Amino acid sequence: MMMSLFLPLLLVSVLFMNSFSEVRGRKWKGEGTTQNLESIAIGRCYDYIRIVNPAVGEKNCSEIWEAFKSAFINKDPCSILPEDYELFINLSLHTIPANKSLFWENNQLLVNSFADRGRRYMSVGDTLFGFFGDFLNWCGQANSSGLDYESCPTTMECETNAVDSFWRMASITYAKHSSGEIHVLLNGSAVGGAYPQPSFFADYEIPNLQKDKISQVVIWVVDDIEGPDLDSCGIHSVKTLETRLKTLGYNVTCTDNYKSVVFLLCLDYPDNSKCALPSSAPAGQRGPISSDRGGSWNKLMFVSFVGFLFRFALV
Numbered sequence: 001m002m003m004s005l006f007l008p009l010l011l012v013s014v015l016f017m018n019s020f021s022e023v024r025g026r027k028w029k030g031e032g033t034t035q036n037l038e039s040i041a042i043g044r045c046y047d048y049i050r051i052v053n054p055a056v057g058e059k060n061c062s063e064i065w066e067a068f069k070s071a072f073i074n075k076d077p078c079s080i081l082p083e084d085y086e087l088f089i090n091l092s093l094h095t096i097p098a099n100k101s102l103f104w105e106n107n108q109l110l111v112n113s114f115a116d117r118g119r120r121y122m123s124v125g126d127t128l129f130g131f132f133g134d135f136l137n138w139c140g141q142a143n144s145s146g147l148d149y150e151s152c153p154t155t156m157e158c159e160t161n162a163v164d165s166f167w168r169m170a171s172i173t174y175a176k177h178s179s180g181e182i183h184v185l186l187n188g189s190a191v192g193g194a195y196p197q198p199s200f201f202a203d204y205e206i207p208n209l210q211k212d213k214i215s216q217v218v219i220w221v222v223d224d225i226e227g228p229d230l231d232s233c234g235i236h237s238v239k240t241l242e243t244r245l246k247t248l249g250y251n252v253t254c255t256d257n258y259k260s261v262v263f264l265l266c267l268d269y270p271d272n273s274k275c276a277l278p279s280s281a282p283a284g285q286r287g288p289i290s291s292d293r294g295g296s297w298n299k300l301m302f303v304s305f306v307g308f309l310f311r312f313a314l315v
């Protein structure tokens, strides 16, 4: 008797508490602020200026954090404008080396590996301001100095949310400060085309490029190794992009499946035929000759190894 009363009661109270906390906590459909946001952002900032790219010089990362927070704290989370991040940008801005800019759409993880934290190219995520917010989520609340860890508005709920406005401002700033030969890495397997519209690249980056500082726009359209070839240079959306840039007066080149990027993708598909390296010897010369090469290589390795051991023994 007790049991049969207790169970439904428990269920009802659990259901009630669930909907109660939902009403109280979740105002929006999107994910809430990333836990430990302040520590992550300030830590990333010092990592960037001390280790990743000391060339940016001395910055006050606490001051940068305060400027970042002031863009969205104590405000309606759907009324944040790109300009609200102006002080943050002013404090975190640094030179983007000529010829190193790398724009992209629909291949963020590939771009992260390819750019190599600014060593090979410097995508927006490899600048101090982009590095600061990469992969994080955040928003504040009206009439409260706290962050909302329960939920934040999605782009569908409002475009003028804290995160989207941040990336708009970052993209605008990045484009304005890019110079020399600039690069665009697009995904030839992306549904809807390699050059999406609307997109950050189409709407905030292209319009903010400084024509007199840019010598050439290099477009790379790379398909996934095991993905469909949906878009390429000279057709569909890539043609639209090439035409737009040429009309704006840029010197444009476009390459399909640029080798360096394909090599990187091939790390995960070493046995795919697209990843086969051409044999070092012509087909007719295979056999004894190539095994002899292998032999001298092995001998060289052995000699180097013995040399290494010898030096090791001396130390």
Ligand SMILES: *[C@@H]1O[C@H](CO)[C@@H](O)[C@H](O)[C@H]1NC(C)=O
Binding pocket: 060, 061, 062, 063, 066
């Ligand atoms: C860095 O900025 C913070 C916050 O604005 C300030 O309190 C601190 O004194 C500054 N530190 C230095 C070394 O300037």
Ligand SMILES: *[C@@H]1O[C@H](CO)[C@@H](O)[C@H](O)[C@H]1NC(C)=O
Binding pocket: 086, 087, 090
């Ligand atoms: C940011 O820097 C620009 C250019 O130096 C300046 O005009 C603007 O007032 C600064 N904005 C803020 C909020 O500090």
Ligand SMILES: *[C@@H]1O[C@H](CO)[C@@H](O)[C@H](O)[C@H]1NC(C)=O
Binding pocket: 097, 098, 099, 180, 181
């Ligand atoms: C950028 O590339 C151009 C040629 O494409 C070269 O003349 C120039 O020196 C390069 N600039 C830097 C900073 O490497």
Ligand SMILES: *[C@@H]1O[C@H](CO)[C@@H](O)[C@H](O)[C@H]1NC(C)=O
Binding pocket: 106, 107, 108, 109, 110, 187, 189, 190, 191, 224, 227
């Ligand atoms: C390219 O786009 C496809 C389809 O959206 C996606 O599955 C794939 O991961 C993207 N490729 C890269 C390298 O990000």
Ligand SMILES: *[C@@H]1O[C@H](CO)[C@@H](O)[C@H](O)[C@H]1NC(C)=O
Binding pocket: 142, 143
């Ligand atoms: C915030 O405070 C203002 C002024 O006190 C008030 O008009 C507004 O309705 C409040 N907003 C929220 C979301 O509570």
Ligand SMILES: *[C@@H]1O[C@H](CO)[C@@H](O)[C@H](O)[C@H]1NC(C)=O
Binding pocket: 216, 251, 252
């Ligand atoms: C475009 O750039 C290429 C490579 O730097 C150069 O050879 C060519 O002359 C340039 N074309 C124009 C129209 O400037």
